[in-house]
Amino acid sequence: MSETLESLNPINDLARLGDDGLEAKAPARPHSAGAHQPETRNDWQTAEIVYLLKAPLLDLLDEARAVHQQHHADGQVQLASLLSIKTGACPEDCKYCPQSAHYTKKTGLEREALLDVDDVLAKAQIAKDAGASRFCMGAAWREVKDGPAFDSVLDMVRGVRALDMEACVTLGMLSEAQAQRLAEAGLTAYNHNLDTSPEFYKEIITTRTYEDRLDTLANVRGAGMEVCCGGIIGMGETIEDRARLLQELATLDPHPESVPINALVPVPGTPLEEQPPVEPLDLVRMVATARILMPASLVRLSAGRAALTREAQILCFLAGANSIFYGDQLLTTANNDVDDDLALIEEAGLRIKPA
Numbered sequence: 001m002s003e004t005l006e007s008l009n010p011i012n013d014l015a016r017l018g019d020d021g022l023e024a025k026a027p028a029r030p031h032s033a034g035a036h037q038p039e040t041r042n043d044w045q046t047a048e049i050v051y052l053l054k055a056p057l058l059d060l061l062d063e064a065r066a067v068h069q070q071h072h073a074d075g076q077v078q079l080a081s082l083l084s085i086k087t088g089a090c091p092e093d094c095k096y097c098p099q100s101a102h103y104t105k106k107t108g109l110e111r112e113a114l115l116d117v118d119d120v121l122a123k124a125q126i127a128k129d130a131g132a133s134r135f136c137m138g139a140a141w142r143e144v145k146d147g148p149a150f151d152s153v154l155d156m157v158r159g160v161r162a163l164d165m166e167a168c169v170t171l172g173m174l175s176e177a178q179a180q181r182l183a184e185a186g187l188t189a190y191n192h193n194l195d196t197s198p199e200f201y202k203e204i205i206t207t208r209t210y211e212d213r214l215d216t217l218a219n220v221r222g223a224g225m226e227v228c229c230g231g232i233i234g235m236g237e238t239i240e241d242r243a244r245l246l247q248e249l250a251t252l253d254p255h256p257e258s259v260p261i262n263a264l265v266p267v268p269g270t271p272l273e274e275q276p277p278v279e280p281l282d283l284v285r286m287v288a289t290a291r292i293l294m295p296a297s298l299v300r301l302s303a304g305r306a307a308l309t310r311e312a313q314i315l316c317f318l319a320g321a322n323s324i325f326y327g328d329q330l331l332t333t334a335n336n337d338v339d340d341d342l343a344l345i346e347e348a349g350l351r352i353k354p355a
């Protein structure tokens with residue numbers, strides 16, 4: 001921990017107290033920017049994380065940047081592309097999601113069948129040609145069911161890997177045997193987000209439990225694949241909920257290799273449509289804190305980036321973001337313009353991670 005950040009503990013009331021009066025405390029083991037790489041910790045306490053989330057921004061950024069430089073190629077950003085391979089009619093009731101069948105009457109989102117394997121691979125090739133080295137595919141399912149649809153997804157995974165791209169899928173809950181089949185097909189990572197804290201979770205989703213999600217993550221890990229797992233801010237949670245989400249992630253052993261940090265995109269017709277926009281600096285703080293807690297993980301700046309200014313995005317890179325989702329659409333919501341992204345990367349002097 002930098003001396004500056006450490007010294008906050010006795011002098012900064014904001015940094016010392018969480019929303020519920022929880023006494024925040026400085027993280028137990030320093031992350032020094034010196035010659036020795038700090039060990040990765042899996043025992044982070046809520047109070048330490050609240051402390052980081054509330055630290056003065058420049059100190060937090062200094063610390064996150066020091067950790068980032070120790071563990072990652074500085075200035076490198078991975079472009080990932082995310083395609084919805086089966087859209088809508090999901091039986092889950094995630095309050096933020098326009099793909100839930102519970103809100104279809106209000107969102108008007110049309111259900112689409114699973115895309116053809118060839119069409120998906122054509123899109124992967126386009127994404128690769130545009131500079132993406134990771135291709136993510138999402139299906140609005142509660143869980144994977146064995147059968148022709150899953151077989152097609154396995155073919156998509158094989159095809160994406162044959163393009164020499166990383167392949168990630170998000171298909172809902174997954175059994176051990178299905179995880180094994182995905183691993184055998186060459187899947188790089190499986191995405192399954194925790195979304196929020198265990199305490200706030202029931203306000204957002206009632207159709208499956210936090211434990212269900214942790215079980216799926218365990219199945220992914222058991223099959224030897226990388227875990228892609230993160231969450232969403234801006235759904236009405238407290239700072240402590242954000243800390244608890246990060247704590248759940250940072251106490252997984254090993255840490256998720258990939259941590260998407262999302263800001264809610266309030267979609268008309270969903271129960272969260274009236275949520276106020278996320279304060280961009282809150283997103284910066286989440287990225288910086290995730291970077292400090294999980295030094296080697298790839299932190300992905302995900303949904304909600306379209307609402308950020310160029311300057312806020314650059315602050316996210318400064319805070320330790322390794323990756324952005326690239327392409328005009330993120331599943332069913334609008335994403336940043338591709339040309340704007342390339343211009344931002346060039347003007348900021350960032351380098352695109354090669355395939």
Ligand code: SF4
Nearest residue numbers: 090092094097100140
């Ligand atoms: S499980 Fe996924 S697709 Fe289904 S409602 Fe929740 S977020 Fe949307």
